[in-house]
Amino acid sequence: xxxxxxxxxxxxLYSHDGQSLGHLRRNLNIAGAVLERRPAAAVLLLAGVPxxxxxxxxxxxxxxxxxxxxxxxxxRWQPASLGVDARRLNALRRDLIxxxxxxxxxxxxxxxxxxxxMGGELAVIIDELAARGRTRLVLGLRDxxxxxxxxxxxxxHNAVRGVLGKYQRVLVYGDRSVIDTAAVYGLEDLFxxxxxxxxxVGPAGPWPERAGARRDVGLDDGxxxxxxxxxxxxxxxPLLRLALAGFAVLPVGxxxxxxxxxxxxMDQVDYERLAANLVPGVRLERITDRLxxxxxxxxxxxxxxxxxxxxxxxxxxxxxxxxxxxxxxxxQTLRAxxxxxxxxxxxxxxxxxxxGLAELLLNVxxxxxxxxxxxxxxxxxxxxxxxxxxxxRRDDRAAAAVA
Amino acid sequence: xxxxxxxxxxxxxxxxxxxxxxxTRIARALAAHDPAAAILLISGSPATRLFADLPPxxxxxxxxxxxxxxxxxxxxxxxPIGLAGLAGMRAAMVRDTLEVFAPDVVLIDNxxxxxxxxxxxxxxxxxAMGTPVVLGLRDxxxxxxxVRAxxxxxxxxEVLDRYYDRIVVYGxxxxxxxxxxxxxPPAVAAKVxxxxxxxxxxxxxxAAAPDVPGSGDLLATAGAGRDGLPLLDAFIRAMAxxxxxxxxxxxxxxMSVDDRATLQAMCAAEPRITWLDDVPDLPARIAxxxxxxxxxxxxxxxxxxxxxxRAVLVPRTWxxxxxxxxxxxxxxxxxxxxxxxxxxxxxxxxxxxxxxLSPGRLAAAVREALAAPRPEPGGGxxxxxxxxxARQLLGLARGxxxxxx
Numbered sequence: 001x002x003x004x005x006x007x008x009x010x011x012x013l014y015s016h017d018g019q020s021l022g023h024l025r026r027n028l029n030i031a032g033a034v035l036e037r038r039p040a041a042a043v044l045l046l047a048g049v050p051x052x053x054x055x056x057x058x059x060x061x062x063x064x065x066x067x068x069x070x071x072x073x074x075x076r077w078q079p080a081s082l083g084v085d086a087r088r089l090n091a092l093r094r095d096l097i098x099x100x101x102x103x104x105x106x107x108x109x110x111x112x113x114x115x116x117x118m119g120g121e122l123a124v125i126i127d128e129l130a131a132r133g134r135t136r137l138v139l140g141l142r143d144x145x146x147x148x149x150x151x152x153x154x155x156x157h158n159a160v161r162g163v164l165g166k167y168q169r170v171l172v173y174g175d176r177s178v179i180d181t182a183a184v185y186g187l188e189d190l191f192x193x194x195x196x197x198x199x200x201v202g203p204a205g206p207w208p209e210r211a212g213a214r215r216d217v218g219l220d221d222g223x224x225x226x227x228x229x230x231x232x233x234x235x236x237x238p239l240l241r242l243a244l245a246g247f248a249v250l251p252v253g254x255x256x257x258x259x260x261x262x263x264x265x266m267d268q269v270d271y272e273r274l275a276a277n278l279v280p281g282v283r284l285e286r287i288t289d290r291l292x293x294x295x296x297x298x299x300x301x302x303x304x305x306x307x308x309x310x311x312x313x314x315x316x317x318x319x320x321x322x323x324x325x326x327x328x329x330x331x332q333t334l335r336a337x338x339x340x341x342x343x344x345x346x347x348x349x350x351x352x353x354x355x356g357l358a359e360l361l362l363n364v365x366x367x368x369x370x371x372x373x374x375x376x377x378x379x380x381x382x383x384x385x386x387x388x389x390x391x392x393r394r395d396d397r398a399a400a401a402v403a
Numbered sequence: 404x405x406x407x408x409x410x411x412x413x414x415x416x417x418x419x420x421x422x423x424x425x426x427t428r429i430a431r432a433l434a435a436h437d438p439a440a441a442i443l444l445i446s447g448s449p450a451t452r453l454f455a456d457l458p459p460x461x462x463x464x465x466x467x468x469x470x471x472x473x474x475x476x477x478x479x480x481x482x483p484i485g486l487a488g489l490a491g492m493r494a495a496m497v498r499d500t501l502e503v504f505a506p507d508v509v510l511i512d513n514x515x516x517x518x519x520x521x522x523x524x525x526x527x528x529x530x531a532m533g534t535p536v537v538l539g540l541r542d543x544x545x546x547x548x549x550v551r552a553x554x555x556x557x558x559x560x561e562v563l564d565r566y567y568d569r570i571v572v573y574g575x576x577x578x579x580x581x582x583x584x585x586x587x588p589p590a591v592a593a594k595v596x597x598x599x600x601x602x603x604x605x606x607x608x609x610a611a612a613p614d615v616p617g618s619g620d621l622l623a624t625a626g627a628g629r630d631g632l633p634l635l636d637a638f639i640r641a642m643a644x645x646x647x648x649x650x651x652x653x654x655x656x657x658m659s660v661d662d663r664a665t666l667q668a669m670c671a672a673e674p675r676i677t678w679l680d681d682v683p684d685l686p687a688r689i690a691x692x693x694x695x696x697x698x699x700x701x702x703x704x705x706x707x708x709x710x711x712x713r714a715v716l717v718p719r720t721w722x723x724x725x726x727x728x729x730x731x732x733x734x735x736x737x738x739x740x741x742x743x744x745x746x747x748x749x750x751x752x753x754x755x756x757x758x759x760l761s762p763g764r765l766a767a768a769v770r771e772a773l774a775a776p777r778p779e780p781g782g783g784x785x786x787x788x789x790x791x792x793a794r795q796l797l798g799l800a801r802g803x804x805x806x807x808x
Contacts, residue, residue, distance in 0.1 A: 007483065042482045044467065057449075057480040064496075065451070065465035067443065083407055083441030083460030084504075092503045096464065099499040103492040104484070 008040030008060075009390045012106035014097075016118035017048040017068070020232045020265070022308050023112045024049050026142070026173065028057075030110070032204050033383035035060045044104055046097065048118065050080045050232075050265065064100055066093045069118060073328055077119060094121040101125045107390055108136040115139055115167070120159035130166040136389045139167045139191075140382070141181065142307050143174025143200070144338075146329035148185050155190065169389060170195040171382055173307075175375040179338055198382045199375030202311045203292075213296035219257065226258045226361055227298035229291070230325075231306050233263020237270040239323045242348070243302050246357025248279045256361065259294055260284045300364040302348075305336035310345070315376045319364045320345035323352075343370040408440040408800045411506035413497065413522070415514050416447040416470050420627050420656075421702045422512055422541075423448055425573065425601045425789075427456040429510070429539075432793035434458035440797070443504055445497055449480070450627075450656075466496045469518050490519035498524040502532070507800035510537045510792075513544060515559050515567065526566040535568045535799040539792065540581060541701055542574025542600065543738040547584035554585065563591045570594045571795055573601045573701075573788050578745045598792045599785030602705035605690040617677070621650040621769070622692035624685065626700045628655020632662045633760060634717050638696050639669045640762035642676060645769060649675045651688070656681045686710070694772055696765070699743035699754075707752065711780030714752040715768045717760055718743040751782040 013031060015023035024047045031043040035058050043061040050068040057063060067089055068080035079089045097117070101109070102125075109129060116123045129135040145151045155164060170191050172181040182188055182195045208216075219225055228243040230236035240260050247258045262271050264287050274284055288294065295301065301313040305324035313320045322345045324332035339345045348360065410433055414426045423446065430442050435458075442461035444454065447468045454463045467482050469489045482489060497517075501509065509529060515538055516522050529536050544550050554560055563570065572581050575597055582592035623638040625631025635652055642650055652670055654663050663680065670678035682688060689695055689703070690710035697703045699718035707714045718739035740756075747754035753772040755764060 007485075010484065040483070042484050044482055055451075059480055060483055062467045062480055062482045063451075063465060064467060065463065067462045067464060080462065081457075081459060082443060082462035083439060084409065088503070092500065095499045095503045096496060099495040100492065103488075103495045 008038055008042060009107045009387075010042045010044070010104060011108045011110065011386065011390075012044050012046060012101065012104060013110045013112070014046045014117065014122065015048070015112040016114050016121075017050065020234060020306070021049060022231055022306055023047075024055070025308050026140075026201050027110070027112055028055060028061075029201055029203050029379050030140075030382050030386075031061045032058045033379045034386060036204070037383055038387055044100070044106070046100060048093065064096075066096055069093075071328070090119050090121060093118070094124065097121060098125050098128075101129065106135055108138060108386060110138045110140055110171075110386065112140050113142065113145070115155065116160040116163045123159050123163050126163050126166050136169070136386075137167050138169045138171060138386065138389070140171045140173060141187075143172065143179055143181055144331050144335050145181075145185060146331060147334075150329065151185060152190075164190055165192045167191055168193050169385070171385060172197045173199075173201045173378050173382070175199050177372050178342065178374050196385065198385065199378035200307075200311045200315075201378035201382060202308075202315045202376055204379065207316065208293050208296050210296050213293045216290070216293050217259070217297045219297060223255045223257060224299040225294075225297050226256060226300050226302060227261065227294050228258065228302040229261035229263070229294075229309060230304040231263060231309060233261075233266035233286075235304065235325050236263055236266055237274075239302060239304060239348075240274055242323070242352060242354065242357055244274060244277060244279070244282060245354035246361060247282055249354045249358050250361065251358075254362070256281070258282045259298070261288060261291070261294070262286045300361065305332035305339070305345075307335070310335065310339065311376060314339075314344055314374070321348050321357075321360055321364070322346070323348040326350075342372045342374075344372075344374070408437055408508075408797065409504060409506045410440055410442045410508055410510070410796055410800060411501055411504055412442070412444045412510045412512070413517070413525075414444060414446040414448065414512045415517060416449070416468055420448075420450045420453055421700055423450055423453045424456070424702055425539075425541075426512060427453060428601050428603065428789040429792050429796075430461050431456070431458045432789040433796060434460065435790075436793050436797055443500070443506070445500055447493065452656075464496075464500055466493045469493065486519065490521045493517070494521040494524050497522065498528050501525050501534075502528055505532065506534060508535045508537065508796050510539050510571075510796055511567075512539050513541055515554075515562050516557055520557070523562075526562065530566055535802075536566055537796060537799065538563065538567045538570045540570060540572045540574075541738075542572065543579050543741050544585070545738050546741070547579070550585050560588060560591065563594070564588070567591075567594060568799065569596060569795065571792050572597045573599075573792070575599060575785055579741065596795065598795065599788040600701075600705045600708075601788035601792065602702065602709050602786050603686050604709045604781065604786055605686060617651040617688050618691040619693050620677075621645070621648055621694050621696065622653070622688055623650060623696040624653045624689075624703060625655055625658075625698055626703050628653075628658030628662075628681075630719060631655055631658060631698070632666065633757075634696070634698060635666050636669070637717075637760050637762050637765050639666065639673065639676060641766040641769065642673055644763065644766035649677075651677045651679060651692075653679045653682055653685070653688075694769060696769065699739035699746075701742070704739075704742055704746060704752070705786065708746065708778075708782045708784060709780065709786050711778045711782065713772045713775065713777055715755055715765065715772050716743040716746070716752050717755045717757050717765070720757050746782075749782060749784075751778050 013027040015027050017023050045063045048066040048068050067082050069077045070080040072078055078086050174181050176197045187195045228240050230239055300319045302321045303309045305322045322336045324336035336347050340347050414422050444463040447466045449468050467489050581595055625634050667678050670676045686706045689706050694713040695707050696715050699716040720737045743754045746752045753768050755768045
């Protein structure tokens with residue numbers, strides 16, 4: 001029999017969370033998958049989420065929140081709210097991260113998206129962990145980063161370059177048949193470790209059953225629901241405004257309802273402008289605790305092209321009308337384009353008029369059938385890979401003890 | 404410029420959300436006096452939603468949660484690494500945060516050493532940095548004999564003497580004289596300052612607010628709801644003896660799934676009762692209610708007094724989170740009982756002793772309270788505690804700066 005540790009492995013999942021909840025949501029999905037498979041594990045999420053998330057933590061997990069930052073533009077950040085200068089905020093986060101790592105002593109560190117963390121805040125601690133050699137170091141990357149050129153330039157930056165070689169595994173939360181992330185970004189050359197595509201990482205489910213979900217949102221037979229949502233909502237206003245305007249000009253006798261989900265990060269002025277322009281049949285909410293119900297009940301999802309909502313909508317087989325966020329990087333435009341080419345969504349043209357949107361809403365049923373069904377079981381794959389890496393290390397130790 | 408003041412606050416994680424609401428109220432009062440001040444709140448509380456009430460220029464750090472009592476699904480998620488491990492993590496994180504943030508003043512809430520001595524490293528560091536440290540105590544921390552025993556055991560008296568510059572009490576000496584009740588030595592007693600109650604005084608006149616639902620009805624709340632079952636159950640049954648009355652019953656965000664299901668089903672059977680899982684605007688609802696039935700937690704009790712709403716308080720006398728296992732078996736006179744008894748002596752509320760809690764007794768107490776005139780809003784109590792605490796903190800912060808230049 002294998003020798004058993006008194007307690008389970010300790011994982012630390014970092015996300016910088018510059019401007020949305022997406023990174024943290026993905027890490028939460030992974031945390032849940034790890035704990036389902038290894039209930040004795042401890043999973044600590046280290047996040048800088050702006051605003052105030054009402055996150056549901058699975059048993060065995062907890063959250064450390066750093067003072068929040070806000071992205072000004074590419075590679076420039078400032079405190080989201082705390083009245084100190086950027087340098088002190090960076091020092092605060094860096095030291096808080098170091099204190100967390102040194103006292104928690106994780107067996108595995110999974111870093112989301114930024115190899116050296118925001119502003120290089122992870123560089124020192126990753127060096128320290130690599131030198132000590134008892135913590136597995138894993139980098140998780142979504143399918144599309146920023147434009148390859150910008151990404152590579154920021155990674156060649158001194159502070160980051162040294163860190164790249166310390167990682168023992170790179171997990172790409174995407175599917176090679178959609179985009180070969182490793183090839184596009186040249187990851188195999190940059191990193192001195194295996195690079196693995198895991199499939200898209202979505203939520204755990206189970207999703208509610210459709211008839212019940214339709215009942216819960218008050219849909220009568222023969223009526224359809226359009227759901228407009230864009231993650232935290234910081235950039236959702238143009239989409240929701242257009243959705244509302246399009247709905248308002250649907251032909252008389254239509255049998256559609258619309259649900260606008262503004263998100264906790266939408267500017268209050270924008271939110272109130274939406275609220276002031278509501279028409280019958282449209283409901284506006286800032287936050288909801290029944291997003292799964294709404295997604296299941298929906299017949300079409302209007303969204304940006306951010307990772308999580310797209311993965312969820314496509315996983316549910318919902319037709320998607322996507323209005324990719326134009327900046328600050330080309331990430332969303334690239335993803336929307338790729339997914340559209342594969343028949344996974346339809347892009348809303350940049351200059352779309354309310355009438356044009358109404359047209360799109362009415363013709364949702366005639367969307368092309370997808371040419372590729374992307375792998376969406378990344379959540380499970382990531383968890384298995386992380387646990388395998390941890391178990392390997394346990395075997396190493398057992399071997400060392402015998403020798 | 405760079406001379407913006409920095410204020411740090413440490414708030415413990417204990418059950419309920421009262422301490423966080425007090426902390427955010429003090430933070431808002433600080434910002435009202437000094438809008439440029441940077442305010443950093445440190446807490447392990449899982450109720451992060453409440454930090455939305457922080458003013459501009461403020462942010463929070465959440466450290467791992469450590470809550471050691473409670474039952475079933477009401478216990479917040481904790482990292483399974485043992486209490487000693489958690490306290491060690493928190494000690495280092497709090498100390499390092501304060502060292503880098505380098506505040507001009509620090510406010511620590513209610514527990515001078517935090518959980519398991521976790522604040523000791525931070526207190527040593529702050530002393531070395533010459534940072535003024537203030538302890539904020541609830542009007543009644545706990546039953547005095549328990550406070551004295553805990554503080555004796557943990558060496559708190561020495562800690563207060565050495566590491567704390569001031570002790571602000573969120574109350575008045577008439578409800579409890581801290582120096583006497585907790586047996587403070589003279590040097591420590593000299594640091595005590597009563598600031599009045601930290602609460603919210605409703606800005607709109609409570610009488611005419613027809614847009615707030617529940618206006619003119621009875622309202623039953625048990626705060627965050629973790630141990631609200633006995634009271635809310637009795638109230639729902641008492642409604643049978645209160646014909647012609649309508650009521651709203653609020654479960655609270657921390658109520659267990661089982662308790663919620665039980666109470667919700669009871670409410671569904673009585674058309675005069677509206678059940679709500681939770682509300683974001685409890686003070687406003689308290690203000691427009693005809694009468695409130697509640698326990699006697701600090702915030703709810705003071706919000707009732709501030710609004711001048713009639714109330715029947717049934718103080719909790721078991722320890723927080725333990726109603727499912729301990730209620731009725733291991734009762735000690737609690738902080739809530741002292742508070743409710745004092746407010747009742749002032750004629751601001753009716754108190755029903757929890758040992759006497761039954762639907763019939765509760766209905767009778769409600770009828771009696773309804774027959775009496777509505778109390779004066781504020782009840783003549785000092786309710787500007789947040790403002791006075793803020794001024795104390797800013798004074799200490801500026802004083803320190805003046806000394807340094």
